[in-house]
Amino acid sequence: MRIVIIGGSGHVGTYLVPRLVRAGHEVVNVSRGQHSPYSPDAAWKEVLQIAADRTAEEASGQFGKKILGLKPDVVIDMISFELDSTKQLAEALKGEICHFISCGTIWVHGPGVEVPITENQPRRPFGNYGIQKAQIEQYLLDFARRSRFPATVLHPGHIVGPGWNPLNPAGHFNPKVFADLATGAEVALPNIGMETVHHVHADDVAQAFEKAIENWGASVGESFHVVSPSAVTLRGYAESVASWFGKKANLSFLPWEKWRLTVTEQEVQATWDHIAHSPNCSIEKAKRLLGYQPKYSSLESIKESVTWLFEHKVINVPSE
Incomplete structure (x- = not known):
């Protein structure tokens, strides 16, 4: 056609x-x-x-x-x-x-x-x-x-995919969050980190x-x-990213009104949009009627993208 x-x-x-x-x-x-x-x-x-x-x-x-x-x-x-x-x-x-x-x-x-x-x-x-x-x-x-x-x-x-910044575990697009998780630096998440992204x-x-x-x-x-087969929580997402670099996530949690003071207004807006939606969607209809079978889990797709960011020096990790 x-x-x-x-x-x-x-x-x-x-x-x-x-x-x-x-x-x-x-x-x-x-x-x-x-x-x-x-x-x-x-x-x-x-x-x-x-x-x-x-x-x-x-x-x-x-x-x-x-x-x-x-x-x-x-x-x-x-x-x-x-x-x-x-x-x-x-x-x-x-x-x-x-x-x-x-x-x-x-x-x-x-x-x-x-x-x-x-x-x-x-x-x-x-x-x-x-x-x-x-x-x-x-x-x-x-x-x-x-x-x-x-x-x-x-x-x-x-x-998400190689070549652009994925939505990060804090719910916005600043790639520094990935660098902090990779080096064990503290990352603050809003509320208790149990909102979801998909x-x-x-x-x-x-x-x-x-x-x-x-x-x-x-x-x-x-x-x-x-979407992928499963959504992820912000906390689980952050912990997974840190583990890819052999680290334990150094997380802190702040109520929304305090957390929003720690980032830029652009990041506030992005995070609010994502946690207010907290999407968690079923793909059973697409699987049943279209034969849709996603190749990647959420974390697999993110890992591929984050690896690209590090390999292409979009994110720089200081030498220890």
């Missing part, structure tokens, strides 16, 4: 594009042309690259027409963050494509009640990102039911997109969580 990926040069696209090429598909990558894949792969030589400024072309009402003009069988939208953006594209593609797959987020749920959270639990999103993604999901699945638009929505967790390796997310295409009848009109 001819598969057009919007935003295919990012974290997931780095793995998804080569997967699709090797599966025999004709792949077109639509992006701003400002980013190379995180990992090189010869398959990219077979990909047609189309430069586009989505924001500008949506403002002129041309983006959907541009994608349709590429004559896709399948469209994968990795980078729609607003409902109006998705609506414009879906309306342009209605009746013209075989499959439309949108990348969502597990933050569509907001705080969970029963865990692991399943896809059919009532949504209680908060924050602009989660609210917009929940609206996109609702629109696409309603559009699928009302108009037979062949939509599928996949909801990844905290995407990572997923970018290649496992790519696997889920490929499985959704392969299992069209089971995936159309549905949404699926795409």
Whole structure:
């Protein structure tokens, strides 16, 4: 099939594009042309690259027409963050494509009640990102039911892989936390460190997109969580990272109002978003209907990423 990926040069696209090429598909990558894949792969030589400024072309009402003009069988939208953006594209593609797959987020749920959270639990999103993604999901699945638009929505967790900073055990993205754990320096965690985060390796997310295409009848009109088999607690995460370096985690715990004074405002916002959600999501639906089988556990995917950070001197550990 001819598969057009919007935003295919990012974290997931780095793995998804080569997967699709090797599966025999004709792949077109639509992006701003400002980013190379995180990992090189010869398959990219077979990909047609189309430069586009989505924001500008949506403002002129041309983006959907541009994608349709590429004559896709399948469209994968990795980078729609607003409902109006998705609506414009879906309306342009209605009746013209075989499959439309949108990348969502597990933050569509907001705080969970029963865990692991399943896809059919009532949504209680908060924050602009989660609210917009929940609206996109609702629109696409309603559009699928009302108009037979062949939509599928996949909801990844905290995407991780070699080449970028993973969400760390303190719930933010400052890589110094990993250096401190590696050297036995004290790391303060909010509350008692029992909030959860749910990572997923970018290649496992790519696997889920490929499985959704392969299992069209089971995936159309549905949404699926795409995460590792299990979430991790902040405390367990920190202890595991320290153990990779032969250390015992030197942890302290502070009530939220005191902990937030120890980090930057940017880190406060990131951590609050993550611990307020504390995602812990089930993948049973994706396993049953799509045959999704993640290769990596949360800690395995994080370890690969952290190893890359140390090897490429993004994190420096002082010599003892």
